[in-house]
Amino acid sequence: MSSRSPCAPFAGVPRPLIFSSSRPEDADPFEHKFSFPKTLLTCEKTVGHVIKRWQSFGRWPRRSPASPQPGVGASRSRWSARRAGKDQSRKPGELNAMDRREFLIAGGVAGIALGMAPVRAQSGTIKRGGTITVARTDEALSLDPFVVSDNGSIYNIAQICEPLIMADETGRGLVPGVAESWTEAEDGLSIEFTIRDGIKFNNGAPVTVEDVIFSLTKVSDPQGSYGFAFNPLSSIDKIDDRTVKLTLSTPYAALKSALSLFAASIVSKEAYEKDPEAFGQAPVATGPFMVESYVRGTQVVMVRNPHYWMNGEDGEPLPYVDKAVLKYVPESNSRVLGLQNGDYDTSLAMPLNQAASVDDMDGVSLEVSPSFRLDYVYLNHGKAPFDDPKVRLAVNYAANRDAIMKAVYFGFGEIPNSYMPKVAFWSDAVEPIPFDMATAKQLVEESNYDGTPIQLMVDTGNASFRTAATILQQGWQQAGLNVEIVEYDVGTAFSMTEQGEFQAYVSYITSDINDDDELASIQAEGTGATRAFFSNYNDDEVNKLLSQARQESDREKRAELYARVQDKVYHAGYSVPLNFLPYVNGYHDYVRNWRNITVGWWWLRDMWLDK
Amino acid sequence: MDLLRFVLARLLRAIPVLLGVVVCVFLTIHLVPGDPVRIMMHGRISDEDVAAIYQQLGMDRPLIVQFFDFLRNAIVGDLGTSLIQKASVTTLVLEKLWPTLLLLSLSAVFSTLIAIPLSLLAAYHRDRWPDHAVRLGSIVGFAMPPYWIGLLLVLFFGIALNWFPIAGMGEGPVDNLYHMAMPALTISLFLGPVLIQSLRASMLDALTSEYVEVAMAKGLSDWQILTRHVLRNALIPVITVLAVNMSWLLSSAVVVEYVFGLPGLGSLLVRAVGYRDYPLIQGVSLIFAVIVIVINLLADLSYTLVDRRILKGKP
Numbered sequence: 001m002s003s004r005s006p007c008a009p010f011a012g013v014p015r016p017l018i019f020s021s022s023r024p025e026d027a028d029p030f031e032h033k034f035s036f037p038k039t040l041l042t043c044e045k046t047v048g049h050v051i052k053r054w055q056s057f058g059r060w061p062r063r064s065p066a067s068p069q070p071g072v073g074a075s076r077s078r079w080s081a082r083r084a085g086k087d088q089s090r091k092p093g094e095l096n097a098m099d100r101r102e103f104l105i106a107g108g109v110a111g112i113a114l115g116m117a118p119v120r121a122q123s124g125t126i127k128r129g130g131t132i133t134v135a136r137t138d139e140a141l142s143l144d145p146f147v148v149s150d151n152g153s154i155y156n157i158a159q160i161c162e163p164l165i166m167a168d169e170t171g172r173g174l175v176p177g178v179a180e181s182w183t184e185a186e187d188g189l190s191i192e193f194t195i196r197d198g199i200k201f202n203n204g205a206p207v208t209v210e211d212v213i214f215s216l217t218k219v220s221d222p223q224g225s226y227g228f229a230f231n232p233l234s235s236i237d238k239i240d241d242r243t244v245k246l247t248l249s250t251p252y253a254a255l256k257s258a259l260s261l262f263a264a265s266i267v268s269k270e271a272y273e274k275d276p277e278a279f280g281q282a283p284v285a286t287g288p289f290m291v292e293s294y295v296r297g298t299q300v301v302m303v304r305n306p307h308y309w310m311n312g313e314d315g316e317p318l319p320y321v322d323k324a325v326l327k328y329v330p331e332s333n334s335r336v337l338g339l340q341n342g343d344y345d346t347s348l349a350m351p352l353n354q355a356a357s358v359d360d361m362d363g364v365s366l367e368v369s370p371s372f373r374l375d376y377v378y379l380n381h382g383k384a385p386f387d388d389p390k391v392r393l394a395v396n397y398a399a400n401r402d403a404i405m406k407a408v409y410f411g412f413g414e415i416p417n418s419y420m421p422k423v424a425f426w427s428d429a430v431e432p433i434p435f436d437m438a439t440a441k442q443l444v445e446e447s448n449y450d451g452t453p454i455q456l457m458v459d460t461g462n463a464s465f466r467t468a469a470t471i472l473q474q475g476w477q478q479a480g481l482n483v484e485i486v487e488y489d490v491g492t493a494f495s496m497t498e499q500g501e502f503q504a505y506v507s508y509i510t511s512d513i514n515d516d517d518e519l520a521s522i523q524a525e526g527t528g529a530t531r532a533f534f535s536n537y538n539d540d541e542v543n544k545l546l547s548q549a550r551q552e553s554d555r556e557k558r559a560e561l562y563a564r565v566q567d568k569v570y571h572a573g574y575s576v577p578l579n580f581l582p583y584v585n586g587y588h589d590y591v592r593n594w595r596n597i598t599v600g601w602w603w604l605r606d607m608w609l610d611k
Numbered sequence: 612m613d614l615l616r617f618v619l620a621r622l623l624r625a626i627p628v629l630l631g632v633v634v635c636v637f638l639t640i641h642l643v644p645g646d647p648v649r650i651m652m653h654g655r656i657s658d659e660d661v662a663a664i665y666q667q668l669g670m671d672r673p674l675i676v677q678f679f680d681f682l683r684n685a686i687v688g689d690l691g692t693s694l695i696q697k698a699s700v701t702t703l704v705l706e707k708l709w710p711t712l713l714l715l716s717l718s719a720v721f722s723t724l725i726a727i728p729l730s731l732l733a734a735y736h737r738d739r740w741p742d743h744a745v746r747l748g749s750i751v752g753f754a755m756p757p758y759w760i761g762l763l764l765v766l767f768f769g770i771a772l773n774w775f776p777i778a779g780m781g782e783g784p785v786d787n788l789y790h791m792a793m794p795a796l797t798i799s800l801f802l803g804p805v806l807i808q809s810l811r812a813s814m815l816d817a818l819t820s821e822y823v824e825v826a827m828a829k830g831l832s833d834w835q836i837l838t839r840h841v842l843r844n845a846l847i848p849v850i851t852v853l854a855v856n857m858s859w860l861l862s863s864a865v866v867v868e869y870v871f872g873l874p875g876l877g878s879l880l881v882r883a884v885g886y887r888d889y890p891l892i893q894g895v896s897l898i899f900a901v902i903v904i905v906i907n908l909l910a911d912l913s914y915t916l917v918d919r920r921i922l923k924g925k926p
Contacts (some may be wrong), residue, residue, distance in 0.1 A: 004861070135778075139874075141695060141696045142696050142697060142698065144697070147697045148695075148696075149651065149698075150695075222660055223660050223663060223664055225651065225666075227660075243654070276697075277697075277698060277699075280698070295780075295874070296703070296706060296707075297706070297707060297874025297875075297878065298659060298779060298780055298874045299779070300870075327779060327872070328872060328874070329778050329779075329872045330869055330872055331778070331869055331870045331872060333762055333870075334765060334766070334777055334778045334870065334871070334872060335771065337765055337766065337770050337777055338777055338778060340770065341769070341770050341773070341777065343776070343777065343778075343794065392693075403918060462755070489884070489885070490885055491643075491645040491650060491884065491885050491886065491887050492643060492644050492645055494645070495644040495645040495646060495649070495650070498649060499644075529657070611734070
């Protein structure tokens with residue numbers, strides 16, 4: 001296996017709901033903006049059923065009866081592990097007996113190993129060439145790394161562009177990218193990067209210090225989407241033909257993470273300045289692939305970059321495949337059918353109600369891999385009745401998460417014990433709040449709730465969240481709260497949340513980096529710009545712990561600090577966490593080295609086709 | 612000459628309609644909550660930077676000034692720059708116009724091809740089994756939502772028989788048509804029944820009219836009576852039904868575009884609304900209005916082809 005990951009994904013930014021990473025069932029938030037009549041909402045399930053029936057008549061190859069639905073939690077990681085070593089593994093559900101702690105350890109290990117295991121197993125048999133076709137849920141709006149901030153674009157750009165520093169294959173560390181090495185000043189106020197010797201853009205032109213300065217100046221523009229991540233950067237200077245120096249106004253531990261953002265990609269200054277719009281159609285950069293054609297709303301066709309610097313295991317330059325076609329297929333049934341039909345080698349974001357039948361398709365594997373996503377109900381502590389901690393805890397006790405797991409997620413995921421996604425320092429020691437109606441009722445009685453209806457907000461057309469809201473509504477009403485479900489389009493809902501004009505909102509959040517600092521702070525730090533991500537939560541002790549954790553270099557101590565934060569924030573009834581949702585993709589078995597990494601995207605650089 | 616004056620008069624009448632649409636869209640998008648800059652920046656931007664970006668984009672000026680700016684530019688074909696995609700709205704709209712237009716026109720052709728023979732059959736065999744079968748079939752077709760029809764077509768023609776591609780547009784006009792066949796059929800299976808119902812009704816009307824009796828008395832064959840007299844006279848109300856439905860189908864096409872992964876105007880608009888991309892919303896709405904107006908104009912022109920007397924009538 002090659003020793004490095006492709007260009008590092010978007011460190012630093014926990015993208016809020018509307019831009020966040022793929023949802024296994026409803027990957028594109030805009031997918032839910034259509035207000036289908038209610039009868040239509042069952043269509044997807046019915047079509048899944050029809051497909052299964054069809055298979056059972058023997059017209060389509062069928063392997064075995066439908067596998068049991070995965071149990072909550074444990075089986076999800078089993079499916080991931082199964083993906084890593086398919087032949088030896090058991091069916092989902094068999095792990096249900098495993099106790100929670102065992103699972104958590106196994107899950108963690110599997111999660112870390114996920115990226116590497118299949119590669120090791122398959123090394124030495126690599127075949128070069130061929131075209132991989134991937135069906136995706138969201139389209140690329142532009143391929144200009146300095147313009148976009150949506151996943152549809154980012155995941156394409158990640159195959160074409162590379163930053164100075166990139167995330168390693170576990171996603172936890174950083175490895176050299178366009179820069180060969182770097183030296184940090186002892187006072188933490190500057191860092192010097194040496195550009196890789198002989199590195200070229202995909203048009204054959206050499207990468208110069210001027211290109212690096214141009215690119216970093218673009219990304220650090222405070223009015224750009226990711227400018228905030230480069231706030232302390234005060235100047236970027238040329239030292240010599242291969243060295244560039246970044247000077248900071250204050251020490252900034254997250255600088256290297258920020259530099260590994262997709263938006264900090266090093267691009268050709270000449271090509272960009274000549275015609276930014278043309279650049280956005282076919283970036284001149286240093287990544288493993290380059291654009292052959294890009295039709296907005298349809299597909300991006302990428303071919304290998306003949307000047308790519310990194311070699312594969314066979315000693316030849318990467319990537320292994322000649323071509324990659326990333327197709328935009330928003331409709332989930334089409335993605336399933338196209339996978340079955342052989343139109344797509346990989347289909348992303350399988351609808352959860354059809355995941356079991358996808359896994360049963362001959363020659364097709366289901367990938368269930370951990371993500372940095374948490375589905376949860378935002379609560380506004382600034383408004384009654386959620387300004388009362390008793391009501392916040394009551395809605396947690398009265399949330400039937402098992403029912404939601406079955407009805408909404410078809411068993412995929414894990415009931416959370418945290419207010420934020422399961423990132424590096426997530427702690428399993430935090431006691432989950434159980435479903436306990438008696439306690440909920442008692443808490444409501446003790447609270448100062450006056451009977452005014454609580455508005456539970458859902459994005460229009462989001463069937464999954466609507467179902468979750470209905471289950472929550474039932475529980476909350478039993479506990480003695482009056483609840484109304486209200487729907488707004490995603491733009492309005494986000495805007496209302498941001499302005500604090502909401503009480504409860506069913507939504508989700510994802511983290512784009514493997515470090516807890518950004519998300520832990522953005523969600524829980526009451527003094528931040530987003531007021532603890534619009535919740536108005538503010539706790540002095542938590543603020544202090546977060547600031548300590550940010551400065552602490554010892555990982556164990558940091559883990560301890562974050563565990564305390566997790567425990568405190570979660571048990572303060574910060575929100576109503578619903579599910580740690582995994583990525584669920586389908587791919588043909590001949591697609592080797594396919595993996596969805598926790599931050600959301602997948603690596604095409606060192607995958608190959610065994611056919 | 613009459614025809615030219617007729618078209619010109621229609622086009623002149625379209626101007627206030629377009630203006631009305633532009634005003635409504637402009638006001639509505641500024642009334643609903645949601646700020647493109649904050650959405651774009653994930654809420655993580657200071658108020659000063661937001662203000663600076665607004666100033667840069669000219670969005671800090673009074674609405675009325677922005678409106679007239681938009682109007683002035685729109686007249687010369689410049690619909691502004693998309694806030695999110697940073698590309699010319701005109702380019703974005705033109706890119707996605709072709710799939711939508713192709714889908715609509717192909718649907719109109721398919722619907723007519725389905726509706727005319729079936730309604731002829733039904734009217735000719737009134738109250739006998741072919742009539743019942745056509746009417747039952749059309750009720751079933753109408754009752755099935757396009758989304759569902761689309762999925763069934765994908766399942767059977769795309770997967771089981773493997774005759775048609777299941778998603779996307781293909782490359783080149785011929786491939787475009789091939790890819791568009793199933794989406795257009797989906798819309799037609801929904802729209803066809805509406806046409807069948809109205810065509811059958813107006814044909815039955817015509818069948819009982821005096822000129823048909825005269826034609827029968829002259830000894831014309833059933834076929835001649837149906838095609839020359841009945842169908843021709845029955846077509847006018849049907850053209851209206853088709854035109855009205857085609858306009859309405861623009862919204863339905865969003866769903867079909869979605870099912871078949873077609874890069875049409877519908878999905879562009881939905882996305883633009885999600886991001887509160889004001890220039891793009893305005894641009895696409897304007898194009899939608901133009902399409903509806905053109906469809907109605909074409910309908911009016913078709914009347915004159917079916918019945919030349921319309922040109923001589925009141926303007």
